[in-house]
Amino acid sequence: MNRILIAVCAALLVAGCGSKGGTSQQSKAAVESRDLFQQKDQQAADEAAKQAKVQQEQEQLKQQMEEQKRRQAEEARKAAEAEKPVIKPLTDTAMTEKSLSDPASMLKDAASPLSKRSIYYDFDAYNIKAEFQTLVEAHGKFLLEHKDFKVRIEGSCDERGSREYNLALGQRRADSVKKALTLLGVPAKNIQTVSYGSEKPKALGHDEEGWAENRRSDIVYPGIDAPR
């Protein structure tokens, strides 16, 4: 049964290769004939192109002059307007900003701390270092304001030492982020944790650079972030 399958696959492959070869040869022939045709009419085409170019240059010059006139008129109008007082209704700028951007794009805004999702650790440590407090607080604030959003905290470790110990350590890392978020008021039910230990390394190098990258907790928004 297997052998028949393999034979059929092989036959299909051979057939596929054959037809592909044919197609590329045909298209090559078509290109060559077009080249010959173009050579024949080259001189006439060159002449037409020259004329078109001169015409184009004249058009451009005309446009530039008109543009200059328009700008001068605009400046004169603005100078007159500056004399008048400007009256605008007062608005809550924070409210306006929020209604303008949906939560999902807030999470992706590269300028916002929310776009950063990874907390890094020292070897065999699970405490959140001071430099990652802002990041955790930003996500805590976001989750507080968007109670319909859930997150998954994924804890990871570098490859050194014991896989089983690292699995437990990765859980501690994820749990420490969860704890920080709940202390900010985020409902615990909205935070899931998982440990990958040293089993799903993001960096594959067996060196300090790779290890540092892999000692990490990721804050993952399911549906927004791609699964790893």
Add this chain to the structure above:
Amino acid sequence: MEMTGRPWQSRRADSKHRRAWYVVAGAVLCLFSTTARAQLTIEVIGGGADQVPITVLPLADEEKFQQRISQIVSADLVRSGRFKVQDIGSVRPLPSEPTEVNYRYWKNRGTQTLVIGKVIQRDDGKVEVRFRMMDTSKEAQAVGYAYTIVVPQMRAIAHKIADTIYEKLTGEPGVFSTRIAYVARFPQRFELHVADADGFNSQFILAHREPIISPAWSPDGTRIAYVSFEQGRSIVFIHNLVDGTRRILASYDGINSAPAWSPDGKRLALALSKDGVSQIYVIDADGNGLVRLTNSNAIDTEASFSPDGKYILFTSDRGGSPQIYRMSASGANVERMTFDGGYNVTPRYSPDGKAFAYIQRNQGRYTLALMDLTTRQSVILSDSSLDGSPAFAPNGRLILYASIVGGHGILAAVSSDGRIKQKISASALDVREPAWGPLVGNR
């Protein structure tokens, strides 16, 4: 002596088992046979002192079969590091019966032990393998057996002969008929393999794109417990090797990790984080009767039962760094065992219960170490830098472990006296997580 093959060892039964497995588990992504993939190649690096000299002659008519018994026996004996296998000399025809042995000739060549025999193809399709180990100084047979087998059992019977020779000459059981399990990593998938102790006949029992770790053999060799991430997080399964079925042992909230069988095979120790940080629990092999053994607010994991079932060694960072502790099997009388260095993990009791292997960090290197439980002295047995997952051979003579060489995971083995070293490589990206199966069968 009739040899009965375990169903999954013979090729026909194997395909049947695999089909059953697809139906049961349905997690396998690739349906192609992988008997040729991840085959292990074992290279002996060191050599022991006081090697026993032995000459293994080709068995008469063994060349009529694909698997040549004398070659398999010789390779087994060499790999153990305890024998010096000598060349077969020039006397022809080669003896295959005691009456044909020219003792004078062999004694003059310094051969103390001579292995002879023959392979007979019977009319009923079966094969009779006769082997005798001759003591040339006594001019007598030391041991001899005749086995009636079918052709696919040829390698198995060769290992059995090697075991008999090993036991007769060293007084300890041989482990050539045992099996090992390990995890092979390929670009898009992980496979849990079971292979003969010499690396042959490797076949996967589970394949998935998510990681598989921590395989542990049941004491009777019929089941393997392991941790699989196939459901997106760590879950402990027990996989039956006889019928290919499996079931979940533990899928509590948090991690489900580090399964370790009790010596009677009735219970397993586990590391679970369902109550907070990872703690050690025991559970019946059928999934009932979960009992918490440790009560710390630190990581407790990697339990290993003593062979008499009275103690459990485990890893804990309750003292500020991961160290090895010992407690009674009920969780009482916790005692710290390691004090040197800031990272000592993965304790594994030796089969005689007198020592334990573990992984020790030493000047930034993670190496295999062995602690004598009587003297509490440790020796370092490996010289690489990212070693892990030690697994004793069931006779305690060799320790298999995972290492990284040239950026790839390999398996390595070292004798418990540190003299013999083996490097085991495979045609996978990485091989890792070795577990050595028990001594089983009609020995």
